[in-house]
Amino acid sequence: MARSAEMTCRFSSTPESGSLRSGAIAARHGESPRMVQGFSSQGAATQHLAHQDKTAARPGGARRNGMEESMIFWLLACLIIAGAVATMVHALMRVRTGEVGNAVSDVQVYRDQLNEVARDEARGVLAETEAEAARLEISRRLLDADRRAQARDEHAPGNRGLAAGIIIATLLAGGVGIYLAQGAPGKPDLPMKSRLAALEAAAQNRPSQMEAETVAAPGLPGPEAVAEDFLELMDRLRAAVKERPSDIQGLTLLARNEARLGNFAAARQTLEQLLAAKEDRVTTGDLAAMIEMMVFSAGGYVSPEAEAYVLRLLAHDPGNRAGRYFLGLQQVQVGRPDLAFPFWRDLLETSVADEPWVPVLRAGIADVAAGAGMKYEPPVARGPTAAEIEAADDMEAEDRDVMIRGMVEGLAARLAQDGGGPEEWAQLVHSLMVLGEEQRARIVYAEAKEVFGDDEAAMAVIRDAGARFGLSE
Numbered sequence: 001m002a003r004s005a006e007m008t009c010r011f012s013s014t015p016e017s018g019s020l021r022s023g024a025i026a027a028r029h030g031e032s033p034r035m036v037q038g039f040s041s042q043g044a045a046t047q048h049l050a051h052q053d054k055t056a057a058r059p060g061g062a063r064r065n066g067m068e069e070s071m072i073f074w075l076l077a078c079l080i081i082a083g084a085v086a087t088m089v090h091a092l093m094r095v096r097t098g099e100v101g102n103a104v105s106d107v108q109v110y111r112d113q114l115n116e117v118a119r120d121e122a123r124g125v126l127a128e129t130e131a132e133a134a135r136l137e138i139s140r141r142l143l144d145a146d147r148r149a150q151a152r153d154e155h156a157p158g159n160r161g162l163a164a165g166i167i168i169a170t171l172l173a174g175g176v177g178i179y180l181a182q183g184a185p186g187k188p189d190l191p192m193k194s195r196l197a198a199l200e201a202a203a204q205n206r207p208s209q210m211e212a213e214t215v216a217a218p219g220l221p222g223p224e225a226v227a228e229d230f231l232e233l234m235d236r237l238r239a240a241v242k243e244r245p246s247d248i249q250g251l252t253l254l255a256r257n258e259a260r261l262g263n264f265a266a267a268r269q270t271l272e273q274l275l276a277a278k279e280d281r282v283t284t285g286d287l288a289a290m291i292e293m294m295v296f297s298a299g300g301y302v303s304p305e306a307e308a309y310v311l312r313l314l315a316h317d318p319g320n321r322a323g324r325y326f327l328g329l330q331q332v333q334v335g336r337p338d339l340a341f342p343f344w345r346d347l348l349e350t351s352v353a354d355e356p357w358v359p360v361l362r363a364g365i366a367d368v369a370a371g372a373g374m375k376y377e378p379p380v381a382r383g384p385t386a387a388e389i390e391a392a393d394d395m396e397a398e399d400r401d402v403m404i405r406g407m408v409e410g411l412a413a414r415l416a417q418d419g420g421g422p423e424e425w426a427q428l429v430h431s432l433m434v435l436g437e438e439q440r441a442r443i444v445y446a447e448a449k450e451v452f453g454d455d456e457a458a459m460a461v462i463r464d465a466g467a468r469f470g471l472s473e
Contacts, residue, residue, distance in 0.1 A: 106145040208303055302330035358410060359414050
């Protein structure tokens, strides 16, 4: 089942509305995962239909209640706005009155000083020449203070009134505009408890596995060219399994090769037979493979039936990485990023770069965190440890191929989602050629030339990669 598991991880995707996009599918086929997005919006659609049903049941009362609530809201909003405007005007007028008062006070001080000089001269404290000099200096200051007071009194009201008008108009227009764009004054309150109940109801009524497979089938990737003798062998294998429906080895081979042919629903059905044949000998690996094929055949959607297998897997192995990934995916799709984020954060922080879910998590966990009301920066990717490298050397050829392809698909998903430098695009071209996927390599090479067409330095790197593998025109 390694091959089918690898294929599932390559194409399993999360909904764009839940913050993640199917980078691997987009990279391979140049399409957006509309199927997945449709199912991920099931919660919102259900809430909308429920609201319509309630409104239809009591149209007059609902309309009146909505109008009354809207009128009350706007009345309160106008009172708040009037209070805010009055506060700003009062503050501005206080500043203006204070400034004029200070200027008048200066004039009065200088007049008092002139009177004081006259009294000192009369008492003989100041000589006539000294008194004259003091009067001239104080008079000069008095005239300056008087001119300043008159200037403020003549010009400040208009300027300050204009400034106040601009500030108030800007605040009011901005506040009302933002609210009209983002708010919904005619909507009733929607407490958290009601929202969670609506999401739970939508999750319980979401499409089944069979419904999802029917919708997803036209958009799933088809098989590559297959030799006639292989198709004949497949017909013989199907016939043999039909004669011996409990043959574990035959069921295992059939499921794996149905997936290779692109018959994903058939592969899922064969896996169901395999699990039934194994009875109490079912392993966590069998359950994980079943979940992966169910999600893949449904176009990246975690159906209620797949969720049941996820819970069964985690009941046997609570720390199972695949199970935790798919449980988080299911929670994102039903509108609960707050529940998905802890699973995915722990999974990302304890995974190595070549694990198949890592590129998907890195591409969208920040959006999931935002949906949960948190800010999160994914940790810097760490490379494999020496022990992991040694373990990879001991892998079977097929398992090693799965690991390598997972890394390549991770790179493709990241470039499709976030873009990257020319070296990374060149690396993807190189990796695809090494894996023998020349057609995909040519598509990626052409896309890279479009991305970096105006950057000569980057184009040099891309052209060099193409020339090494004979992709240059």
